Amino acid sequence: MSELHNPDQSSRALFDLCRVLLKGIYGELSAVLVGSLLDYGRQTAAELAKTTKLPLSAVHSGLAALVQNRFVLYWANDRKSGRDTDDIGESSSIHYVANWKEIYQVVRAGGMVDAVRKDFGKGPGGKSNPESGERCAEIAQNLLVYGHMRVADYLEATPEHDRDSVEASIAVMLRKRFLVPVQAWQFKPETDLYARMFRDHLSKLPLSMAESARKNQAAVSAKTELERMQEERNSLNLGFVSGSVARTKGVPVLNRAEKLDHQAVLCANPDKFLVIARNEELAKLAEERCGKTAAEVYRQCLSKYVGRLHSCTQDTSPGAEFNITSMEIAKTIDPRLDGLRPRGKGSRSVSPRPQSKRVKTEEGYTKTGDYDEKEVDVEEDMEEELSGVALATAVSKQMQILAASPLKFVQSVGTKGGGEWYVNFKEATECLRGARYEQIIQWKYGRVAKRLLRAVKDKGKVDEKLLTNIALLPVKEILNHLHDLHSVGALDVQELPRTADRAASRTIFLWHHRANRAYSLISQDIYKSLSRCFERVAAERAKLPILLSKLQREDVKGHEDEFLTEQEKADLKGLRMREEKLLVQMNRLDGLIRVFRDY
Amino acid sequence: MSADDLHAKMLEGPKAKLFTYAEVADLVDVAGEKLEAWIAELHNSSRVKVLEQGGQVMLQAVSIETADIVSKLTSDEYIVYNYIAESERDGIWVRTITARSNLHINVVHRCLKSLEQQHIIKMVKSVQQKTRKMYMLYNLQPSAELTGGPWFSDAELDSEFVDLLLDVVYHYCEENTNLALGANAPPVHVTDIKQFIVDQEVSRVELDEGHIRILCEVLVYDDRLERCKAGYKATLNGDLPDEELPKDAYTESVCGQCPVFNVCSAGGPVDVECSYFDEWLD
DSSP states (O other), rough: OOOHHHHOOHHHHHHHHHHHHHHHOOHHHHHHHHHHHHHSEEHHHHHHHHTTOOOHHHHHHHHHHHHHSEEEEEEEEETTTTBSSOOOOOTTTEEEEOHHHHHHHHHHHHHHHHHHHHHHHBOOOBBBOOHHHHHHHHHHHHHHSSSSSHHHHHHHHSOOOHHHHHHHHHHHHTTTTEEEEOOOOSOHHHHHHHHHHHHHHHSOOOOOHHHHHHHHHEEEEEEEEHHHHHHHTTTTTEETTTTEEEETTTTTEOEEEEEOOOOOEEEEEEHHHHHHHHHHHHHHHHHHHHHHHHHHHHHHHHHHHHHHHHSOOOOSSOOOOTTEEHHHHHHHHHOTTTTTTTSSOOTTTSSSOOOOOOOOGGGGGGOOOOSHHHHHHHHHHOOOOHHHHHHHHHHHHHHHHHHSSSSSOOOOEGGGGEEEEEEEEHHHHHHHHHHHHHHHHHHHHHHHHHHHHHHHHHHHHHHHHHHHHHHHOOOOHHHHHHHHHHHSSSSSEEEEEETTOOGGGGEEEEEEOHHHHHHHHHHHHHHHHHHHHHHHHHHHHHHHHHHHHHHHHHTTTOOOOHHHHHHHHHHHHHHHHHHHHHHHHHHHHHHHHIIIIII | OOOHHHHHHHHHHSSEEEEEEHHHHHHHHHOOOHHHHHHHHHHHHTTTTEEEEEEEEEEEEEOOHHHHHHHHHHHHHHHHHHHHHHHHGGGHHHHHHHHHHHOHHHHHHHHHHHHTTTEEEEEEEEESSSTOOOEEEETOOOOOHTGGGEEEETTTTTTHHHHHHHHHHHHHHHHHOOOOGEEEEEOOHHHHHHHHHHHHHSSSSSSOOHHHHHHHHHHHHSEEEEEEEEEEEETTTTTTGGGGGGGOOOHHHHHHTTGGGGOOOOTTTTTTTHHHHHHHHH
16 A cells, blocks of 8 residues: 555655666666656557667567566556456557566565575574575575566476475465465556556446545545455465464464465565564664663564564554563573573663773762672572573563663563563654664764754754753754754754744744655665665676676686686675675665665 | 931831822821921932822832932933833843833933943843843842853853763763663652752752753753653663764765765766775775
8 A cells, every 4th residue: 555645755866776776687678678667657668669769579578577577567458448458468558667666675685585594594493404594595586586486387497306395495485474475466556456446436336426425435445445455465375275274372373284386476575574674673773772681582572573464564453463471582582691680689780781881980970890790790600590480570671671761662561471562563663763863863963963853853843942942052053953954854944934024034943853754855865875886886897897707607607716817816806895895785775774664 | 307217217118119198107207398308308319219100199218329329320320220220130121221211322322331330230141132232230140031041151052061061960860870670770860960960069050950851851862861750861872972873874885974975876977986985895
């Protein structure tokens, strides 16, 4: 639904990024085609050939690959009647639409493969199982490169002796929703689907109704139908033959005996990856705010949600399905975790930075540097590992720290199982967004700007005079910073003229913060930053064309040591290092995009 | 009995009390011409003011010190002086005096100059209206509204003083935040902070709890304190210097700090030869 109801995300920076990504990974042709679709909107193949000045056959072959990956969506209209149609034949004209969402996923491919490797790399009981991890990662990677694939086709392409294990891996991945079946409607633009449903519903309603009421009702029914269709993807038995869903403890669980449907068409599930990545991001914030121990507990708590949520936008509410007890967390947490154990009375050892706490000794501050450290160490040795109820109590204590934080990491909802907790992801991610945005502002414009931003956020709409009193800063200084913040969209200003002539001196300026606008503007900058990074990768490669073409030679592949000169080896090493640095940076920038756009 | 006694008796009552003739007569038990003469004497030496209230003539006693000052003034100066004296600690704007007194602006200015030279009045700056010249009696302290409270010195916000106080408050909170107790840790109360500041004699101006609360709120906006239940507690990274704060990905990337970011675009001339990238990569 997001595309229909969110403000349009499309922008120059994003389109540039799409183009740069496609050019680097899928070649010039796809970049030109998608670029034209992004610039001019939906077009037929013939129109595309015209705008791009390419032969029609090239356009067709390019589009085929793009549609396979869902980088381009299509919509068929009957040529005669002008109505949309499902059968694509001679008589229909097909319009193509670029799908930036899917194109952007390319940035995440690496992260997604890694997430799969990590998740399947550990077998039951926490034992590491690198073999299965690698196999799953390979499956995910192939599906990401080719967009989607039928299970039967995939198995056919794998060597005979591996087939069984690959099939088992696919089944497990599908069960855990790292893979999902693709459905036909996903190749079509959401807005078109919605428009068709709207038309259908409208025509069914009696004409005797008032026109506006008819439209409203049709819109509501179309929305529910679209939502229901999208919801279907989350059904657990999809992709399995004769699947049935059982419920245990309120959580839907798939019957293990189900068999993988060989006719199912699968693709990697970006939503799953987002759920995992969001947990990691929240845990990182918790570490910054509440310390390492609490963050580790929080990480364990969040990981319980991975199986229960199918996307970041899913609505949750406190209840049996989404509550986590301290006992549950205690089961998977490492009991040796530093700081879990209750230590000497009143000691500050749970503080994440127990040492070098205070260095300043002037003005009467006492030095509390090494706070009873020795004594604590002795106690530590004497104490046994925590287990059972004691561990759950320790976990609860950490959860309380998180719950007390103004960043709304978690809510306490009960006392069952040593303490019941519920993570309100909407609130938590809102706080996460705010915190990350403030961090950027602080680095760009300094502490004072951040103070002002937070003050304005807290108070709503304020004028400069009030702001001086709240932030205790001279007006002159405030104005400079407000101007800075206004220029990046962190603050908006509303003019309230006191006289009809609208003289500046007789106008009240009310400053306020519009979060969505601010985040969307910073996202544009990050998109731009991403595309510059990726362009630089391409530029780095272009510097060494001979070396890279040599690496492509069949005889050199696998024997780099023998065929490359010392100089070439050094060049290659340098190139790989720079590439890595840039790609890692891109991944981190994408992390911010996820925070501001997707969670 | 003399006119002096009458003056003393009039001063005994509540300050600025207005008397009718009859009340004055009751005070000293004298009437007729004698009383008239006494009042005339007091009035001539400016020890009594004649006012009108509700169509009735009223008398008001003036203290001897004030009378001393007033007796030396010209009639214009006296009018101006009265308005300034009335405004008490809030001060009065020159243009308000002109408007109320119906005197010419030049006359008012002359009077003000002369009064100021005699150290009878003084000029003060207002925090709210910096361009306005405000006047008040020489021996009075400007009110908090006029000075802007403890944060201001000479109508300017004293940033250094504020920063010092912020640091003191923060460090006190930090020392007293017990992270080991987790969520059950008692928060630092404003009363305790105030007591600490008073004990340590950090501030030369008197601060009340409201002022401390404002300081705490500023620290909250600085992300050095957190609000909790009925008080405040220090945040984890509150005392890290700027350079050591965790960096976000955007700030760390080349474009996040690039001075020409706004003029740069995909495929632009800064692409391959971008020196910022070179610097960052090496």
